[in-house]
Amino acid sequence: MIVTVTLTPALDKTVVLPGFAVDQVNRIQSLRLDAGGKGINVSKVLKALGTDSLATGILGGGTGRYIENALQEMGIACDFAWVPQDTRTNLKVIDPVSHTNTDINEPGAPVSEEVLESVFEKAAAAANPGDIVVLAGKAPAGTADTIFADWITRFKARGIKVYMDADAALLIAGAKACPAMIKPNDAELGRLLGRSFSGIADLAAAAKELVEGGIETVVVSLGGDGALFVTKNEVLRGKGLRVPVQSTVGAGDSMMATMAHGAVSGMSFRDTCALAMAVSAATVMTPGTQAADMNVVRELLPKVELETL
Numbered sequence: 015m016i017v018t019v020t021l022t023p024a025l026d027k028t029v030v031l032p033g034f035a036v037d038q039v040n041r042i043q044s045l046r047l048d049a050g051g052k053g054i055n056v057s058k059v060l061k062a063l064g065t066d067s068l069a070t071g072i073l074g075g076g077t078g079r080y081i082e083n084a085l086q087e088m089g090i091a092c093d094f095a096w097v098p099q100d101t102r103t104n105l106k107v108i109d110p111v112s113h114t115n116t117d118i119n120e121p122g123a124p125v126s127e128e129v130l131e132s133v134f135e136k137a138a139a140a141a142n143p144g145d146i147v148v149l150a151g152k153a154p155a156g157t158a159d160t161i162f163a164d165w166i167t168r169f170k171a172r173g174i175k176v177y178m179d180a181d182a183a184l185l186i187a188g189a190k191a192c193p194a195m196i197k198p199n200d201a202e203l204g205r206l207l208g209r210s211f212s213g214i215a216d217l218a219a220a221a222k223e224l225v226e227g228g229i230e231t232v233v234v235s236l237g238g239d240g241a242l243f244v245t246k247n248e249v250l251r252g253k254g255l256r257v258p259v260q261s262t263v264g265a266g267d268s269m270m271a272t273m274a275h276g277a278v279s280g281m282s283f284r285d286t287c288a289l290a291m292a293v294s295a296a297t298v299m300t301p302g303t304q305a306a307d308m309n310v311v312r313e314l315l316p317k318v319e320l321e322t323l
């Protein structure tokens with residue numbers, strides 16, 4: 015079983031608005047609503063890969079209900095903690111005339127210790143020893159930076175593996191608790207280690223440092239330049255696949271989902287990494303935060319180049 019945790023989900027409202035202009039009346043051409051948030055995106059990609067997960071985290075109000083319904087319609091099991099305030103709506107304005115993509119994001123509301131603890135309990139109740147909990151995204155405003163670190167320690171004490179995708183202070187504290195897997199991009203890795211990198215060998219050495227510190231698997235994603243997959247025994251470099259880019263939103267989440275899918279399906283590490291390259295490239299070919307098309311994944315998979323460093 016895989017459990018995904020999203021503490022700050024959002025209803026993503028994507029509007030197509032040709033000739034978007036400030037200080038004027040703008041008329042929307044088309045609109046779509048998607049359940050968003052990093053853990054939720056991981057659950058969506060897992061579903062597309064044929065792996066079930068339980069989505070937990072915090073939802074509120076009418077927008078929260080919309081997200082829960084949307085996930086349930088996709089066949090994703092949900093067990094969220096509920097708060098009275100509406101889950102935020104994030105507006106994405108796509109202007110096909112000026113080729114711009116403008117994000118207008120609501121701030122998230124703070125939540126109580128009790129609500130956070132109930133999310134931990136839901137995840138811990140659903141996961142058995144050996145299962146994976148994915149902690150992904152930001153924590154609500156005002157939450158201690160050590161929340162993921164504390165949860166990692168507590169999940170590990172129950173034999174549950176944590177895959178973490180976080181940034182900044184959450185990542186720095188969380189990494190010290192040695193989750194089973196982290197997936198920073200190069201900028202996040204820089205913030206984690208407090209330095210910048212000069213090329214692939216330097217990035218691989220940095221990932222290796224973290225593995226030696228006790229994190230089993232470190233995946234460093236490099237956008238269009240591909241990714242590095244580092245464990246105690248293997249250092250693989252996936253070359254970036256050349257694909258037409260529609261939206262890079264969720265590319266990292268699809269990589270996270272595939273790593274978890276490979277682990278629970280008994281795939282080899284190498285096959286899992288190859289699939290992660292294909293799924294993440296297929297994700298950037300789809301608009302918005304929709305999961306990758308598995309037919310595209312099947313076409314891309316033979317094109318993946320994985321090099322042992």
Ligand SMILES: Nc1ncnc2c1ncn2[C@@H]1O[C@H](COP(=O)(O)OP(=O)(O)OP(=O)(O)O)[C@@H](O)[C@H]1O
Pocket residue numbers: 198199234235236237238239240241254255256257259262263264265266267269290291294295298
């Ligand atoms: N332009 C691109 N072309 C091909 N593949 C891409 C491109 N951008 C991303 N990818 C694939 O997706 C993976 C993850 O992307 P990226 O490094 O941008 O993650 P990220 O910064 O965590 O993104 P996010 O957090 O927004 O999901 C990359 O390692 C790569 O395999």
Ligand SMILES: [Mg+2]
Pocket residue numbers: 179199266267
């Ligand atoms: Mg990311």
